[in-house]
Amino acid sequence: MSTLTPNNPNDNYLNHTKGIRSWLLTLDHKRIGIMYLICILLAFLMGGIFAMMIRFHLLTPEGTFMTQDQYNQAFTVHGAIMVFLVIIPAVPAALGNFVLPIMLGAKDVAFPKLNLFSWYLWIFGLVFFLIALGSGGIDTGWTFYTPYSIDKASSMGGVIPALIGTFILGFSSIFTGMNFIVTIHRLRPKGMTWFRMPLFLWATYATAIIQVLATPVIGITLLLLVVERTMGIGIFDPAMGGDPVLYQHFFWFYSHPAVYIMILPAMGIVSELISVHSHRHIFGYKFIAYSSIAIAMFGFLVWGHHMFTSGQSQLMNVIFSLITFSVSIPSAVKVFNWLATLYKGSIVLNTPMIYGLSFIFIFTIGGLTGLYCATLATDIHLHDSYFIVAHFHYVMMGSALIGFLGGIHHWWPKMTGKMYHEGWGQISSTMVFVGFNVTFFSQFMLGSKGMPRRYATYIEMPEFQVYHIWSTSGSVILALGFVICAIYLLHSCFCGKKAPANPWGGRSLEWQCTSPPPWDNFAEQPEVGDCYDYSVLEWNEEEQGYVWRADAKHPGEENV
Amino acid sequence: MMLSTVSSLLLATTQGAPANFWLPKQASTSAQGVDFTFFVITWICYFFFFAIVAALLIFMIKYRRKGHEIIVRGPTHNTPLELAWTILPLILVVVIFVVGMRGYLDLREAPAGSYDIQVTGQKWSWTFDHTEYGATQVGELTVPVGTPVRLLMTSNDVLHSLWIPDFRVKQDVVPGRYTSLWFEALAVGDYNLNCAEYCGKDHSKMFSIVHVVPKEEFPVIMTKLASEYEDMSIGELPAYAINRLYNRCQSCHSLDGTSGTGPSFQGLWDRVSKGEAEFTSGEKLSNLLGDATTYNIPENYIRTSILDPQAHIVQGYLGSMPSFQGQLKDKQITAVIEMFKHLDEVTDAEGNITVNPDGTPRQ
Numbered sequence: 043m044s045t046l047t048p049n050n051p052n053d054n055y056l057n058h059t060k061g062i063r064s065w066l067l068t069l070d071h072k073r074i075g076i077m078y079l080i081c082i083l084l085a086f087l088m089g090g091i092f093a094m095m096i097r098f099h100l101l102t103p104e105g106t107f108m109t110q111d112q113y114n115q116a117f118t119v120h121g122a123i124m125v126f127l128v129i130i131p132a133v134p135a136a137l138g139n140f141v142l143p144i145m146l147g148a149k150d151v152a153f154p155k156l157n158l159f160s161w162y163l164w165i166f167g168l169v170f171f172l173i174a175l176g177s178g179g180i181d182t183g184w185t186f187y188t189p190y191s192i193d194k195a196s197s198m199g200g201v202i203p204a205l206i207g208t209f210i211l212g213f214s215s216i217f218t219g220m221n222f223i224v225t226i227h228r229l230r231p232k233g234m235t236w237f238r239m240p241l242f243l244w245a246t247y248a249t250a251i252i253q254v255l256a257t258p259v260i261g262i263t264l265l266l267l268v269v270e271r272t273m274g275i276g277i278f279d280p281a282m283g284g285d286p287v288l289y290q291h292f293f294w295f296y297s298h299p300a301v302y303i304m305i306l307p308a309m310g311i312v313s314e315l316i317s318v319h320s321h322r323h324i325f326g327y328k329f330i331a332y333s334s335i336a337i338a339m340f341g342f343l344v345w346g347h348h349m350f351t352s353g354q355s356q357l358m359n360v361i362f363s364l365i366t367f368s369v370s371i372p373s374a375v376k377v378f379n380w381l382a383t384l385y386k387g388s389i390v391l392n393t394p395m396i397y398g399l400s401f402i403f404i405f406t407i408g409g410l411t412g413l414y415c416a417t418l419a420t421d422i423h424l425h426d427s428y429f430i431v432a433h434f435h436y437v438m439m440g441s442a443l444i445g446f447l448g449g450i451h452h453w454w455p456k457m458t459g460k461m462y463h464e465g466w467g468q469i470s471s472t473m474v475f476v477g478f479n480v481t482f483f484s485q486f487m488l489g490s491k492g493m494p495r496r497y498a499t500y501i502e503m504p505e506f507q508v509y510h511i512w513s514t515s516g517s518v519i520l521a522l523g524f525v526i527c528a529i530y531l532l533h534s535c536f537c538g539k540k541a542p543a544n545p546w547g548g549r550s551l552e553w554q555c556t557s558p559p560p561w562d563n564f565a566e567q568p569e570v571g572d573c574y575d576y577s578v579l580e581w582n583e584e585e586q587g588y589v590w591r592a593d594a595k596h597p598g599e600e601n602v
Numbered sequence: 603m604m605l606s607t608v609s610s611l612l613l614a615t616t617q618g619a620p621a622n623f624w625l626p627k628q629a630s631t632s633a634q635g636v637d638f639t640f641f642v643i644t645w646i647c648y649f650f651f652f653a654i655v656a657a658l659l660i661f662m663i664k665y666r667r668k669g670h671e672i673i674v675r676g677p678t679h680n681t682p683l684e685l686a687w688t689i690l691p692l693i694l695v696v697v698i699f700v701v702g703m704r705g706y707l708d709l710r711e712a713p714a715g716s717y718d719i720q721v722t723g724q725k726w727s728w729t730f731d732h733t734e735y736g737a738t739q740v741g742e743l744t745v746p747v748g749t750p751v752r753l754l755m756t757s758n759d760v761l762h763s764l765w766i767p768d769f770r771v772k773q774d775v776v777p778g779r780y781t782s783l784w785f786e787a788l789a790v791g792d793y794n795l796n797c798a799e800y801c802g803k804d805h806s807k808m809f810s811i812v813h814v815v816p817k818e819e820f821p822v823i824m825t826k827l828a829s830e831y832e833d834m835s836i837g838e839l840p841a842y843a844i845n846r847l848y849n850r851c852q853s854c855h856s857l858d859g860t861s862g863t864g865p866s867f868q869g870l871w872d873r874v875s876k877g878e879a880e881f882t883s884g885e886k887l888s889n890l891l892g893d894a895t896t897y898n899i900p901e902n903y904i905r906t907s908i909l910d911p912q913a914h915i916v917q918g919y920l921g922s923m924p925s926f927q928g929q930l931k932d933k934q935i936t937a938v939i940e941m942f943k944h945l946d947e948v949t950d951a952e953g954n955i956t957v958n959p960d961g962t963p964r965q
Contacts, residue, residue, distance in 0.1 A: 110804055110805075183800050187761060188761075189777060190761065190800070190801060190802060193759070196759075196802050196803070280776070280778025281777070283778075287776060320665070320667075321667070322675075323674070323678040324678070325679060325680075326680075329688075351763060351773055351798075353773070353776050356710055360706075363699060364699055370695055371688060371692050371695070375687065375688055377654060378684075378687045379684070381654065381661070385657075385661055385665070386665060386675045387661065387676065388672070389661065389665045390666075391662065399662065402654070403658065406651055410647040410650060410651060411647070413643050413646070416699075416702075417643060417698055417699065417701070418703055418706030419636050419704075419706045420636060420640050420702060421702075422636070422770070423767070423770045423772060425798070426772070426798040427765075486624075490640075491621070491624070492767030492768070492796070494796050494798040496800040498805075498806045499806045499807065502809050575674075577674040579672050580672060581670030581672070
């Protein structure tokens with residue numbers, strides 16, 4: 043690595059070293075973040091194509107163009123890619139890697155080599171998924187439920203590579219989590235106390251705890267499944283005295299907390315978006331920070347609500363139902379705090395903010411419909427129906443992914459040094475919002491009226507066709523929104539206007555370094571103040587961005 | 603939407619409400635309780651959703667930024683307010699929990715003296731055994747109206763889940779153990795029964811119809827179903843056997859020529875009558891057939907294979923078939939043998955059944 047040249051304004055992390063090797067062997071958290079971002083967006087494109095196949099197949103009760111087996115593969119691959127390759131790593135590994143050390147005032151994460159290794163593990167995970175597709179396909183659903191997944195005669199041949207891929211991705215996730223925990227504990231500069239950290243860091247920290255504690259459980263479970271399928275040890279196979287429901291306990295012990303791995307970092311992003319784009323001090327900082335930790339903790343105790351109809355005892359069902367409601371409280375607290383932040387704000391409806399407000403709207407629906415699923419009497423009817431499909435898409439796609447998109451737009455000028463076209467951004471984000479709601483709201487009725495999920499055909503239930511047509515129409519709007527987004531973002535990389543250091547008027551530390559940031563983030567240790575106090579900034583016409591007000595006190599000395 | 607929900611909330615307090623904006627019609631005694639819970643939650647959701655979105659819209663419009671000037675105003679926290687919006691929802695969700703739990707316990711506890719039906723799920727059909735009448739149904743379930751019915755369920759292969767949306771009941775069906783659910787149908791009619799747990803290729807075709815019939819007709823239908831083969835001529839038996847009896851064989855014996863736990867039924871009669879099979883004991887079937895041998899005619903070999911499957915085990919198989927001694931009447935065994943002889947008339951080359959129980963071609 044060459045010497046640092048902190049005072050050269052033209053030097054940044056993108057042009058500091060050149061050549062493909064300088065990227066593939068980089069230890070710079072920003073470059074690793076960008077590599078994650080590119081790969082995850084490609085995986086998202088792949089998962090999205092499968093999603094569109096599903097939607098178009100279901101336009102008629104007989105199915106339009108796939109066989110039963112092809113459809114079963116399509117929803118399995120869609121789910122597995124979106125969960126394991128896209129949403130789980132999206133915010134922490136891509137945006138978190140880029141932003142977390144800069145927000146913290148650090149030069150890098152605590153273990154840069156481990157960080158690069160995580161990225162390579164992600165690539166290996168992807169390779170195993172591709173092997174799974176090539177070696178007979180996979181049709182178990184992303185949940186790999188036993189005994190179907192261990193039945194070699196009926197489930198397809200790609201199960202083992204897919205399990206190994208997921209196992210490897212798990213390690214990628216654990217290493218990222220460990221890295222972030224240590225970074226936040228050990229690399230905070232002078233003045234960056236826990237309660238001065240931006241809320242995105244609290245959310246990432248809570249997420250990292252779940253990644254480290256829960257992911258090993260899925261690792262062990264998937265290995266057991268591999269051993270069961272290859273050697274028949276009889277732990278899950280009822281024919282050998284095993285218990286197929288035990289698998290569900292193991293699986294959801296990870297996969298429920300994994301829902302919070304997906305949503306918590308997105309909530310962190312939204313806390314930033316809402317505050318920065320309304321120039322308003324975040325309302326109830328401590329309640330939001332603690333609610334992230336509370337969600338992470340409660341999230342470990344509620345996995346049984348995925349199994350209300352599985353045959354587990356009534357007593358367990360009642361207990362799990364009660365604990366599940368506890369998760370709704372910190373989630374509600376966040377929504378109320380965001381609303382209170384908007385109150386008396388100075389709100390600009392730019393692209394990141396449209397995503398931020400979309401998140402609040404969609405997460406409200408996603409969260410409230412969770413009440414039906416936590417309630418025993420109603421969940422018995424709604425379980426494994428399209429109602430559940432709609433509910434978790436409202437949370438995992440409408441909330442987690444829209445938060446991710448909001449984050450991409452928020453930090454795009456910082457990451458690329460370029461401004462994207464704001465008008466197209468607003469059109470595209472509005473299309474995503476409308477398209478998403480049309481696609482998935484109709485699925486609530488579909489489910490509550492009796493359409494089971496994972497159905498390739500619905501010949502006996504032709505009355506559901508109208509809802510499927512609505513849903514597919516919405517998905518077209520949604521897909522177009524994404525395509526427009528991809529076009530203007532790519533365009534901005536080459537032809538975008540140069541981004542100022544602080545285009546939005548943000549106060550957290552990443553807005554104090556240049557866009558794109560220098561190779562080593564900060565030439566000298568930054569001074570830390572209240573990251574939500576915007577009173578010290580003012581607009582600078584020449585820079586087309588916000589700068590420190592001439593008469594304001596230095597960071598760390600203002601009204602603490 | 604609002605109006606239809608208002609009326610549905612009122613209707614949810616009367617049994618047997620018709621379909622509304624959210625839910626299908628109520629066709630069981632439990633549906634009313636479930637729907638009541640559903641609409642309690644729905645109203646809470648409407649309140650919070652509209653309140654949150656209204657606040658969002660008002661703030662978006664009222665506090666819209668004009669120009670680039672930084673304006674800083676408004677409080678940064680308010681502990682009593684924040685405590686209030688933590689504790690009030692907590693109380694509300696406890697209420698929802700209690701309402702939902704009571705509804706659930708009603709849903710789970712079958713009344714004493716329910717009519718019991720054994721249910722078996724297997725890829726990709728449902729089998730319903732009325733043990734009281736000795737009658738078996740595949741792909742359709744007949745139950746009496748106004749009578750508590752309890753389904754005792756298990757699976758022959760992978761997980762399934764039995765769901766009757768109009769009854770608001772669902773329960774996973776698990777191999778290696780029993781699970782149960784109960785319902786009491788409110789009105790005579792036909793209702794959909796689906797598999798709700800993904801179970802492989804034809805998951806979406808694992809469909810049955812629930813026929814709810816008048817109480818006094820039910821025993822008549824069952825008795826007829828149990829003894830329908832007794833008056834049949836020999837030519838009618840293959841269609842009967844493939845529809846009413848084969849479901850007990852299908853998890854091990856295919857119709858399309860692929861080997862399972864046991865040999866396929868396709869071409870079975872051909873192989874047996876030519877004596878082609880060789881047993882694990884090293885003996886050949888051809889030595890056991892013919893005058894003055896163990897079986898003289900092949901029909902007797904098949905009869906023994908059904909009633910005492912361990913007597914001869916074909917090479918390449920484990921011999922895990924249970925005995926059907928006492929489960930099949932003589933005429934039913936004859937029906938199975940006739941089914942083997944005329945298998946190409948009741949199935950196609952892919953192993954699909956092509957006739958109905960009464961011999962008419964299946965659509």
